[in-house]
Amino acid sequence: MDGLGLGEGDGPLPGPTAGPDDLAYVMFTSGTTGEPKPVGVTHRGVTGLALGGGELLLGPEDGTLLHSTLAFDASTFEIWNALLVGARVVAVPHHPQALHELAAELSRPEVTTAWLTAAVFHLMAAHHPAALGTLRRLAVGGDVVLPDVADAFVAAHPGTALVNGYGPTENTTFSTLGPVAGRDRSLSASLPIGFAHPGTSCYVLDERLDAVADGQPGELFVGGSRLARGYLGRPAATADRFLPDPFTTSPGSRMYRTGDRVRLLTSGALEFLGRTDDEVKVRGFRVDPAEAQAALAADPQVLDAAVLADRTEEGAVLVAFVTPAGLDTAALRERVGRSVPRHLVAERIVALDALPLGPTGKVDRRALRELLPSAAGPGPEGPPERAAALPYPELADSWQRHTGVVPGPDSDFFADGGSSLALMRVVEDVRTRLGVELDFAEVYALESYTEMAGLIADRLGAEAAA
Template sequence: MPKLLQDYASRQAELRPNAVAVTLGRSSLTYGELETTSSQLAWRLREAGCRRGDRICLLIPKSPAAIVAMLGVIKADAAYIPVDLASPPARLAPMIRISEPWGALVSADTVMLLDDILKEIGEHSLKIGSIERCRLEGRLFASCFDMSEVDTYPSDPPEYENTADDIAHILFTSGSTGVPKGVPITHRNVIAFVEWARNYFRLEPGDRISGHTALHFDLSTFDVYGTLSAGAELHMVPPQLNLLPHGLAEFIRSNGLTQWFSVPSVLNFMAKHDVVMQNDFPTLKRMLWCGEVLPTPTLIHFMQRLPHVRFTNLYGPTEATIASSYYTVPECPRDALTPIPIGTACAGEELLVLDAHLNEVPPGEIGDLYIRGAGLSPGYWKDPEKTAAAFLPYPGASNPKDRIYKTGDLARRGEDGLIYFVGRADTQIKSRGYRIDLGEVEAAFHSLECLEECAVVALPTDGFEGNTICCAYVPRQGQSVSPPYLRRQASRLLPSYALPTRWLAMERLPKNANGKIDRPLLRNLFRHDTSAET
């Protein structure tokens, strides 16, 4: 087992230096090139003053150069912070400020963004490096080195001081108060999942793996290091294809992908536009999803068309590193309302369904879902209060490092021993005196053929209702869909008290930077759109 994440790349550079490691469009790097360039960058960062434990922000679009930057930073014993390039500077500035980075690496595409962030931050002492082969300058900064200067540095990496318990990167995840939380992830955290996943999915040098999500999203951690661990090829998906379902399908075909990994909303998009043909994607071996519930009708759509593909549901929050449980679907579901379990804990992990007193609840009963094991982050960056609230001592443990993480999700253990996701604790609402799970309501609407996309949210009220149930929907192309029609169709699947009372037809549901449905934005739209009534 490797000691540090960069050992994956170094090992593959020894075994297969001329094999392609990562590609995007016409840009690609072999394992030998990736190893040499990232090592030279590490030497340059060290010479510039970067030391063990320092943090470096990456303002670099998804590209082979970004992988060089990631490896170069960790080879310098530092930790990288991938920046969400789609977020506004006013949102990014607090994240960067709290991270207290030593420096940043910038590309030609992000000079203006860095300028705007620095304007928000004010006075700073960041060392700025250019990932281009020329020095970059903005209104408020000038880079102190560029990649044309690293060629003279050694091709072997500097000697490391880091251990597996040092931080490899910090990811920012949305907080309930709207202030993003920094989640530090150690080398050991990532390696624990990657080692399990490489063995379970049988990753090998011949694999051609998708890189769909942005690099600030935790799913990309598996894309990158899973690929490097196996000596496979990482095929980065151009961001412009995200809104082109036919383009995504063609990307899988033309690149001969063997593994696809994305959030479910991407698969919904492809299914609703019917872009997958019978027995399509002949090289594809695995289709994985994580981050949201995949509607069962979408799963049926893919399993019927791709009988040669293995389908696996992964579950896990950012705080537990990529995923903590898995369920490989044994056969195509017969019922569109059949729930898909989140399954069984990955090696080194444990899923616990507990009551308010942290006692295990009996099978079949709903409780709070906790995670224990190798993937747990050390806690929230510079926020001991939030850390103490979410990362709790394991009941009865004598070792203070034995902790459990409260996911904020509700779950139950089935009679089959598998764990079933029930919903977010904050999506269990009361309306007109009834307890309602919004996920169940949404699943009913996903089963309707007339809809391309839908999302169900709730707004609190001061009246008897307690909460108003709201449904945003996108009709399928060529379909005439009205709220009364949707109510009639859904009433065959839901009790009357669970039917939405406010509706909003849209051309496309809003998505956040991670590709998930932006539910806070939807709630705001309903809050301010008084016409969204039946």
């Protein structure tokens, strides 16, 4: 204790020096100009999230699973909702993880509460539902949650309180929460994002910032005590998104323009209808394709770039089109990945002679969208005989199903169009079809099909020797 300066005679410990409205942290979120914006979150926002009550109020007997990166605002919930009430934080050994690795962590008896992105929840519910069923409460969100998957899980695991959560970083992680159990399915075909979380006010407004009639679509604005201070050093961006709140008499109150379209159901819950701009959720992160495009355009070997969001069974993925045609796209992805977060690196990069242009000289994004993998037709890319001589046809089949490309010995999973979530599916296929459990972090670092097959061979050889 003496080495920490807490020995006898040192006097009382210093009291807190920060106030409720001082900054607790700064977290970057996407910007429409291609430049990320620094969101300044206050201590009041964090304590309000953790202690304000509602569906995710924990107790000392609880434990949250910390598996989100600290650059993702879900970590605010995973850490402080636990620590501020004397509960446990159970940290995973590394990130990201294969499904069977995540299932093992969720099944630990000290873990009672967890948060998963919608895409990971869908995969876990399909392959390891029993691990989720050990939890007292499970929050899901970050993107649209499939109602059939959620309803089936609730029916099979009534002891786990499944909650659909929604909220921008600018309002400290969660703005609305909606229990899945007991919802009225006749009111909405989709899964509602729920009701205002304590400390948040929700307004559904039109273009003139007037309230729309219940049941009518409008843009969601959120207010209350957990709003961020704004974008640090960006007064114009702050003024554009953080507006005076005309619906409260509290002086200085503001509301945040989310850019999300919603409608209010007769139950009082909100239904998500989509975005008013180009932002998408990629692995739970809010991303403007312009930001990923700017990262590519900054590379000295890229002459021109355009990025679109493509919808797959894993959720939204970014697909980039760059010029010139001779670019080494695998090397380009690696270079860009050294300068921006992983979720801003396009999952697939297509090199073209030139980007298609419309009559006004602007990039013809409709023409580019016809080149997206999801629009390319049912046939896989590449000659099928290329995979015939590869070891482990089960791996080749899974690779092809989740990338749309027939692999060769030197194929790179991500260069072929695979995503992190698709790789989770491949690792799960290897586990179920070949009986080999692979470490996701180790597989993630591999550069070719041959390396992945070699890793499988090593595991099978070790098991045979044992």
